[in-house]
Amino acid sequence: MKQRVLMKGNEAIAEAAIRAGCRFFFGYPITPQNELPEYMSRRLPEVGGTFVQAESEVSAINMVYGAAGAGARVMTSSSSPGISLKQEGISYMAGAQLPAVIVNIVRGGPGLGSIQPGQGDYFQSVKGGGHGDYRLVVLAPANLQEAVDLVTEAFDIADLYRNPVLILGDGLLGQMMEPVEFRQSTPRELPAKDWATTGLRNHNGHKNVINSLVLHAIDLEAHNIHLQEKYALIKVAEQKAELLHCDDAELVVVAYGSTARIVKTAIAQLRDQGHRVGLLRPISLWPFPEDAFAKVMPVAKNFLCVEMSAGQMVEDVKLVVNGARPVHFYGRMGGIVPTPNEIATQVLQIMGVK
């Protein structure tokens, strides 16, 4: 029987992490994600886990580094300004190939910005954020059921590839309530963490070292080549996207996360009026779902990218479409959520409907 419970986004993500076997959480308060660490501080002791409120996001991510290096399933969460502080640690984790899940409940920026939802952290999430040539797997849920499902996915992907995974939500997703069901995912075969630093006693006296320092250029290049090969595998295997009404869509709206929900409402209205509009919703922002674009290209005449930002994902849409079709953009900033009507107006304009 299906067991659905009504939960707040931040708490649902936390509970999903615990069900995915996460037993360690290190965080620092920041709105609009506070319910996540609060829930963890309550729930983790019940399951024999550990919650530590760190002195800063810098410390929190480095505690994650240590715990991940010791082989634990570990999570941290924050919102934009705090995620900026974590970038150093994230780069080190990518370099040292440490699996962990990081949640960003994005708010408006730049700087202290606001505590309203935003999508201005796309560049930071998918293009680097920290220093060096590295990638995070970035998953962007659009509803709470998906958020819950993606948490398990995130831990599995992290462990499978030994890479940090970022869940990119936003203030809307974190604060809303929806019914969710904690269901079993298809189990993946995951490699043993025989590299973890838990003491020589646990690996037959063989010494394990967690490290991202590679002093000789030739060795560091080899390490980078290895990382790039890993990213290439992820690119093939881990693309995720939703296609809605794309079979006959002349105009394809591209949107992720909360924005995609609003786009869906706009599309329903437009469809009722007989307009052939569809939605391509990237769920994995990195790897960017290029395969999904290949599917809609034969019919699509125009693309419209809608974001709660000045236009960040639209750059990736343009890269994929590569000049073959016009790519339009509509965005709101500063924590303003676009309305279905605004989006519908944009669509009709592009389609030349008066």
Added chain:
Amino acid sequence: MVKVFDCPKSLTDMPTHYCPGCTHGIIHRLIAEVIDELGIADKTVGVAPVGCAVLAYNYFVCDMQEAAHGRAPAVATGIKRVVPDGVVFTYQGDGDLASIGCAEIVHAAARGELITTVFVNNGIYGMTGGQMAPTTLPGDKTSTSPYGRDTKKQGFPIRVSEMLATLDGPAYIARVSVHNVANIVKAKRAIKKAFEYQIAGKGFTLVEVLSTCPTNWGLTPKESLEKVQRDMMPYFPLGDYKDIEAGEKK
């Protein structure tokens, strides 16, 4: 023939990259001897800093993690929480611990994190070429205090052991030196006590070791050892600053 001096089992038998006259090597050896004597090599996880000891993960024969600059106490916290029956130590310089990692060490100490920190205070940023450290003595010349540290403009050195001893989390805080044999023996005793307190679950432990940097001080190894005694020890007095078994003393 009887062998009377050998490489500790917990120390890799290889030449280190440290400069002649630098005491990092001696301090490494003391830690390794303590790990051997306590028989804990198979459950010890060390955390190396960013600084001259960045390659410490090559020198200790135990599991190691390399931390970002100053973050070793946070990394060690993560490790210890996952491996509570393990022994976790950080090895940090004064730039690493007292400057960029000041928040991390203070809060690890305040939490009473069950780790041991070996804090190597040489009053300078060795690895980056001799810049001023938070522990550089007033008047001392470095590459970023070329006229001598002017306390009016560059402030005062931080006495880490005294500062951390004000907190309730630490079980043992001591400052030692390795400038002569008698002090090396005392330093080892302090490091051993710190590890023992950690194993007994008494609280956070830190041993500050006054150290040398002949290369960046511009002194010979012998002059460097003399400077430790003459200039550093008056500003950074040796002794136990906190020992929950002995009661607090100054």
